[in-house]
Amino acid sequence: MTKATSLAVLAALVLGTVAGRAEKLPPLPEGAFTYVVIPDTQLYRGEGAHVKKGKKPQTGPTRNPAFASRVDWIAANIEKERIAFVSHVGDIVDYRNAAQWAFASNQMAKLDGKVPYGISPGNHDIGGADTTEFNKWFPRARYETNAWYAGSFGSYVNAKGKKVCAGNADSCQLFEAGGMKFVVVHLECNAPAPVLAWVDEILEKYADRSAIICTHMYLGYVTREIDQRRRTAKERPDAWFGVMDWTKCHGKEGVSAVKAWETCFSKHRNLILVVSGDQSPAICWRVTQKGVYGNTVHATLQDYPRTADEEDWLRLYRFRPAERRIDVWTYSPQQDRVCDAAGFRTGRGWHVFTLPLDVR
Numbered sequence: 001m002t003k004a005t006s007l008a009v010l011a012a013l014v015l016g017t018v019a020g021r022a023e024k025l026p027p028l029p030e031g032a033f034t035y036v037v038i039p040d041t042q043l044y045r046g047e048g049a050h051v052k053k054g055k056k057p058q059t060g061p062t063r064n065p066a067f068a069s070r071v072d073w074i075a076a077n078i079e080k081e082r083i084a085f086v087s088h089v090g091d092i093v094d095y096r097n098a099a100q101w102a103f104a105s106n107q108m109a110k111l112d113g114k115v116p117y118g119i120s121p122g123n124h125d126i127g128g129a130d131t132t133e134f135n136k137w138f139p140r141a142r143y144e145t146n147a148w149y150a151g152s153f154g155s156y157v158n159a160k161g162k163k164v165c166a167g168n169a170d171s172c173q174l175f176e177a178g179g180m181k182f183v184v185v186h187l188e189c190n191a192p193a194p195v196l197a198w199v200d201e202i203l204e205k206y207a208d209r210s211a212i213i214c215t216h217m218y219l220g221y222v223t224r225e226i227d228q229r230r231r232t233a234k235e236r237p238d239a240w241f242g243v244m245d246w247t248k249c250h251g252k253e254g255v256s257a258v259k260a261w262e263t264c265f266s267k268h269r270n271l272i273l274v275v276s277g278d279q280s281p282a283i284c285w286r287v288t289q290k291g292v293y294g295n296t297v298h299a300t301l302q303d304y305p306r307t308a309d310e311e312d313w314l315r316l317y318r319f320r321p322a323e324r325r326i327d328v329w330t331y332s333p334q335q336d337r338v339c340d341a342a343g344f345r346t347g348r349g350w351h352v353f354t355l356p357l358d359v360r
Helices: 003-020 065-076 098-111 132-137 193-205 224-229 257-263
Strands: 033-038 083-088 117-119 149-157 163-177 180-187 210-215 219-221 241-243 271-276 284-290 296-302 314-320 325-332 352-356
Touching: 033 065, 065 098, 065 314, 083 163, 083 180, 083 210, 098 117, 098 132, 117 163, 117 180, 132 163, 149 193, 163 193, 180 193, 193 257, 219 224, 219 284, 219 296, 241 257, 241 284, 296 325
Parallel strands: 033 083, 083 117, 180 210, 210 271, 271 296
Antiparallel strands: 033 314, 149 163, 163 180, 219 241, 284 296, 314 325, 325 352
């Protein structure tokens, strides 16, 4: 055997070993069902891509391979994974132009009529507080004929005299699976106090159902100052992460995650889970909070890297009511593997973990 051949064989063995470590998604356990969370899908390519100052415009059709592969996998695995509901945490587009909105709408249309879902508009979707484009492509009329759609906030006139939080920007859905009944509320980024008052009404109306809140901005760098510090810091202390006390949308009327918890979320004994995105520099995080009635509320962040086409991570929440647990898996359809590291979040435990389930 020549030296070149020996090196080639050794390389093949090394690659095979590394590839062999790629964990496949295990079969869904008996009696389990899946709640899927789609992290932020911003980062488009082609003619519809956001062009930063000084950069040349991209060419070719508007595309977002990671977005497409996520939705394709969900649509193809509804029965196999017993997918009961899907939430998109927002930033469904990167830059609000027609090409990106059309692409996003066409992707989510693959789920229409197949599985219930909801979307929480992110700061990239509404800017400061403008839901016009979101409602053009994802209007209430698109969903209200479904039995699982339970309504939306509607709108209110803010301090500047502008109609905000309109249409389907803050919405409610219902589903049942595994002997459990759920109410899911999807909130836009930093939903103002009138919206949270509506959330109070919804969660009280459906107090007999386990509640999930999907909101764009909840966990991440806890203050704006820390968010600025992390841009140049080499370390990422755990103390920097948690429930966020700053906002991006709705100006002075925007409610931070800390305030949303204190004034609304914590007061509902049926709330079991809060999911969010927005914080790609934080990637993922999770905390457990106690509501005023002593109920356990799990909060999770999922905003995975989007720098490559194969970085199409999904969060799969496998509810196992009989075992009173939720098995959480972070999975890439394109790579067909479970996540064991992403950016500085190294270690499988960040991406695959189990949450205790308070069965109602």
